[in-house]
Amino acid sequence: MNAMNFNFLRDDPLPPNGRRVAIIGAGPSGLAAAGYLGGLGYQVDAYDKLPSPGGLMTFGIPSHRIPSERIDAGVRILERRLGVNFHCATKVCCSAPLHEEEGDHFSAEMIGLGELVDDHDAVLICTGAWKSRKPGLPGEVLPGVYSGLEFLFPIRAARYARPDVTVPKVEGKRVAVIGAGHSAMDAAHSANHLGAAEVSVVYRRTRNDAPCGTFEIDRLEELGIRWMEKTSPLEILGDDHVEGMRVSGPEGESVLDVDVVIYAIGEIPTPPFAGKLGLENIRKGDVRWLNMTSIDNVFVAGDVLSGPSKVGKAVESGLKAARSLANWLDLKGENREAEFHGSEKVGR
Amino acid sequence: MDGKTLYVDYSRCIGCETCEAVCGFIHDTPRIHMTRTRDGLMVPLYCRHCEDAPCAKSCKKGALVRDRDGALVLQPMLCRGCETRQCILACPFGALFLTRTGVAVRKCDLCAGRRDIGLGPACVEMCPCGAVMHVERDTVPELCTEESEEALKRVIAHIRPAVKRPG
Numbered sequence: 001m002n003a004m005n006f007n008f009l010r011d012d013p014l015p016p017n018g019r020r021v022a023i024i025g026a027g028p029s030g031l032a033a034a035g036y037l038g039g040l041g042y043q044v045d046a047y048d049k050l051p052s053p054g055g056l057m058t059f060g061i062p063s064h065r066i067p068s069e070r071i072d073a074g075v076r077i078l079e080r081r082l083g084v085n086f087h088c089a090t091k092v093c094c095s096a097p098l099h100e101e102e103g104d105h106f107s108a109e110m111i112g113l114g115e116l117v118d119d120h121d122a123v124l125i126c127t128g129a130w131k132s133r134k135p136g137l138p139g140e141v142l143p144g145v146y147s148g149l150e151f152l153f154p155i156r157a158a159r160y161a162r163p164d165v166t167v168p169k170v171e172g173k174r175v176a177v178i179g180a181g182h183s184a185m186d187a188a189h190s191a192n193h194l195g196a197a198e199v200s201v202v203y204r205r206t207r208n209d210a211p212c213g214t215f216e217i218d219r220l221e222e223l224g225i226r227w228m229e230k231t232s233p234l235e236i237l238g239d240d241h242v243e244g245m246r247v248s249g250p251e252g253e254s255v256l257d258v259d260v261v262i263y264a265i266g267e268i269p270t271p272p273f274a275g276k277l278g279l280e281n282i283r284k285g286d287v288r289w290l291n292m293t294s295i296d297n298v299f300v301a302g303d304v305l306s307g308p309s310k311v312g313k314a315v316e317s318g319l320k321a322a323r324s325l326a327n328w329l330d331l332k333g334e335n336r337e338a339e340f341h342g343s344e345k346v347g348r
Numbered sequence: 349m350d351g352k353t354l355y356v357d358y359s360r361c362i363g364c365e366t367c368e369a370v371c372g373f374i375h376d377t378p379r380i381h382m383t384r385t386r387d388g389l390m391v392p393l394y395c396r397h398c399e400d401a402p403c404a405k406s407c408k409k410g411a412l413v414r415d416r417d418g419a420l421v422l423q424p425m426l427c428r429g430c431e432t433r434q435c436i437l438a439c440p441f442g443a444l445f446l447t448r449t450g451v452a453v454r455k456c457d458l459c460a461g462r463r464d465i466g467l468g469p470a471c472v473e474m475c476p477c478g479a480v481m482h483v484e485r486d487t488v489p490e491l492c493t494e495e496s497e498e499a500l501k502r503v504i505a506h507i508r509p510a511v512k513r514p515g
Contacts (some may be wrong), residue, residue: 008370008473010464028366028476036406057476065362066476069390213388311476312365312382 003073003297006035013082017041019329024092024113025092027055029127029302029318031074036322038082043163045120046084050092050109055128057311059103059156060149063185068156092116092127102130102149105165106157113298121324122297125277126318129267129308135178138206139236140263148183148264157191171195173259176245178233180204180210184250184264188225190263198339200226200256202233202247236261267308271300279305289337290330291321350417353397353485354458354469358499360479363390366472370455371456374470379456381445385506391499392480395420395456399485403455406438409413412455418485419458424451442507458482489512 007013019042023030026048038044050059052073078084078085091107116123134140146168154165175191177184180203203210206229207217217227231249236242245256273278278294282305284320291299301321302314331337365382372378380394397420404412404420411426411437430452436444437438455460467473471481483491492500 002478004476004478005473008467009374032474060363067478070476070478155495210388213390215385215387215389218387310363310365312367312369315366315474316369316373319370327406 002070003077004030004070005077007039007077009036009100010039013039014041016043019043019121020045020119021325022047022116022123023126024056024116024123025128025302026075026086026088026302027051027126027128027302028057028209029128029314029321030055030124031324032315032318033124033126033301033325034078035082036319037326038078038084040326042326044078044082044084045087046078047087047090047092047111047123048114049102051089053086053215059153060183060189062152063156064185078342080222081221088246089151096161100134101149102153103157106150115204117295117298121329122299124318124321124325125293125298125304126321127270127304127312128314129269129303131268131270132263133268135233135263135265137233137236139238139242140261142236142242143240144238144259145236145261145263147177148187148262149186149262149267151262152183152190155194165235167194168260170260172197174198174200174257175260175262176200176202176233176258176261177264179264180205180207180212181264181266181269182212182216184262185212185216185220187262187264188220189223190225191260192223192225193260196260198226200258202228202245202256203229204230204232233261253256258281267303267340270303271304275344290324291317292324294326297328299328303314306333351397351485352482353418353488354394354456354472355396355481355483355488355491356392356394357479357481357493357496358391358503359493359495361391361499362479363392364417364432364476365390366474366476366495367392367394367509370474372468373389374462375454377445377447377452377454379445380471383442383506385502387502389502389506391503391506393468395439396441396482397456397458397485402438402440403435403444406434407431408434415457415460415475417458417463419460419463420455421457421460422451422453422455427451440508476488 021042023046026046034044053075055245057066058068089108091110127330157165158167170191175196177188207214231247232248235246236243236289268333299316299321367380368378368382369382379387380392382392384477409426411423415421420457428450444453
């Protein structure tokens with residue numbers, strides 16, 4: 001398997017230019033930025049809370065969709081050819097306490113953002129969207145209720161064989177998945193693959209409205225997964241574990257007998273220091289410099305800025321932010337910051 | 349015919365849009381274009397650099413020519429100012445795109461500038477799934493699988509829907 005070559009712009013990097021850049025988050029946007037900056041001769045330090053780079057390409061999206069060897073090979077090129085240093089299992093300190101987002105329990109070390117800003121010429125934040133949106137149902141805290149990421153993540157992460165990571169046990173159980181996006185589909189497929197006795201996908205609108213498209217739903221049904229449209233969950237039942245879910249469907253209210261509920265209804269961006277960085281202004285396009293936060297030399301890119309989207313959007317955002325960062329440092333070095341005219345707006 | 353072409357295995361494509369994003373980053377506007385089929389599949393439309401290319405045959409200006417590597421490239425100076433845009437209608441794969449600039453259309457040139465310095469097409473390098481390939485034209489049939497043919501059929505049904513006309 002060939003590499004996902006983040007160093008696609010040139011074969012050999014330019015000679016070292018003496019500048020150091022820290023990239024926080026080694027997902028698609030962070031890796032694309034590392035390839036761009038590493039190729040220009042920057043010394044890049046990439047930090048990630050997970051035990052291995054790749055972000056959701058490695059830990060969220062199932063390997064039958066994105067082969068992890070291809071990502072790993074791309075990371076090796078960054079390391080060996082561009083000299084990018086990867087600091088994995090390292091969380092850069094954030095506004096939220098540790099152990100609040102999926103995957104935080106992997107971090108063995110914590111570093112403050114201030115430290116990084118002091119030690120580097122610039123910092124690029126590409127931390128993505130890792131907090132699951134909650135359905136707000138009574139009973140959603142019961143054991144047996146998972147978010148899409150909570151459920152999918154350990155399946156991929158289990159090969160790192162850590163005692164605190166266990167694949168959710170769904171064998172022989174009845175599973176309900178709430179939502180109809182791609183991660184809902186992935187969760188339903190994974191549950192089915194792990195030997196669930198019965199899988200139902202519950203969606204409040206019709207199959208034609210489903211973000212994943214009707215083709216994916218047809219495929220689910222071919223596998224014997226039940227598709228329940230125009231059905232909204234009302235309450236998750238049970239005392240100390242999930243015993244059922246009360247739903248309201250086209251034929252009125254009913255109770256689904258399920259043992260596991262997975263809600264995959266979207267993620268929320270999780271930037272460190274969102275307020276201080278002035279991310280809201282960047283989203284509106286009100287910036288002094290493309291992708292730069294309200295702290296000088298601190299840039300931001302990817303899903304953390306624009307909300308959960310697609311690998312391609314993240315890659316593009318990472319590349320553009322990296323280019324903007326390099327321009328900023330180059331012009332600032334010559335006291336020519338005023339020449340920035342911001343023709344390129346941040347896309348959402 | 350010798351030379352390499354682009355091949356997308358639609359059964360491996362997850363519709364992540366990385367190809368389009370990277371293409372747009374290095375060229376002014378992307379020349380590989382993501383589209384959503386009616387059944388919700390995201391797929392990229394791309395140029396096959398056909399051996400017997402309908403776009404080249406339809407172009408009255410002779411602006412679509414074969415380069416040394418067998419890629420079918422657009423000569424902007426010849427295309428500029430064309431108003432017929434017959435090539436767009438002629439392409440069976442929806443791989444030529446209208447522009448709003450003086451050069452009427454844009455299309456994939458297999459990253460001509462990159463090939464000049466020994467690099468391959470950027471979309472191939474960056475596809476997370478390895479679904480986009482830069483391969484010798486005559487090896488394409490070997491790369492096709494049952495799944496990829498099935499997926500291709502769905503894409504073609506989307507680009508060229510069978511129209512039932514009354515009577």
